[in-house]
Amino acid sequence: MSREIAEIALFTTAAAGAATVLMLGPGVGLAWVLARRTFPGKAILETLVSLPLVVPPVATGLILLWLLGRRGPIGRPLEAMGIEVVFTSRAVVIAMAVMGMPLLVRTARAGFEQVTRRYEQIAETLGAGPWRVFRTVTLPLASRNILAGALLGFSRALGEFGATIVVAGSIPGRTRTLAVGIYSYTETGQDRQAALLLVVSVAIAFAAVLVSNRLAREG
């Protein structure tokens, strides 16, 4: 395997890992809120969370480009702090996180819904406050689903293409991921390189989905 292919594989895996870490906090929080709380506008929040699954990824990329661009509502203040996002590895991580998050939220939510409410009630009668109940009872009992969801989100992030190419481009050694690399090599007639990337990406995704399925079954 050429050094370039290894670098792309490593960068993609690291970016997908970073994206998974990034989505974990908000994703688990959202999953818990959707599983356990009733509030006005819940249906809208549910829809918004699932939107990246159905909107064309390129369109999600365009929205991100607008939000994170130099004149965008998020990009502008970041730019003022000297943080550039668009067409950097940060953009790759954010695009991957946005695209992977719906899968994490859905799987983790199912996990929280399976946790018998009465275990939490027993913990309350033993003097535990809401945060301790969540940390010591709810979260551990839903942990298999959360882990399975994180792995699904990670797998989705690994294969992310549409949003990434719009918001981060395909800059060799900087923002080029497995999926974007396959596309770029194919475009430029480097079929052998494309095929190598294909094998690597299938192998990583296969392992991730296999583990995720096993966790979901055992959970």
Add this chain to the structure above:
Amino acid sequence: MAGFELEFSLRQGAFRVEIAERTDARALALFGPSGSGKRTIMEAVAGLRQPERGTIAVAGRVLFSREQHIDLPARSRRTGYVPQDVLLFPHMDVRSNVLYGANGNARNLDSLLDLLELRPLMSRRVTSLSGGERQRVALARALVSEPDVLLLDEPMAAVDIPRRRRILDALLRIRDELHVPLVYVAHSPEEVLRISDWVLVMDGGRVTARGVPSAVIG
């Protein structure tokens, strides 16, 4: 000081549970067919159900009073609740279950482990325990938190008949040595007679008879 003031009503779907009882009992048994409202009363005392009106007080401490706008959350009620299905935390071993309610302060741990004969079980996973062992672990978990009252929902239901005596002896020692007041949803008349000094017979969400167990049940 023991004693219960249970004067409240609450609705559960189409079913209404009403109770009006003041007693100095140390061990109060609730007896009656399933669906008669015994568990609902217990859950209201534990703070897991909210009455529409009335007062709940145990040993002189008001846990709920609509009139005084008191509604202590379950975590502040100091009720050791042992539900019928026990509900040990399945992801923890026996030790972690027992110590859950200790909040870093398990002054009575040693005596409880002896009383309930739990020392050999401490590192076991709760999924490997028998019905009787689970019940003893649940009792210890509830008692480590030094509750003002112990709420027991048919503690013999999941225990083999030969092992029931052991649990019963433990309950009598808890009542007499630890002086913890009990509310006891009873499985059989024998349990009512052995454990309680006051019984409420329930049917259809109402108390249909009350009194000293030997007079009401015997």
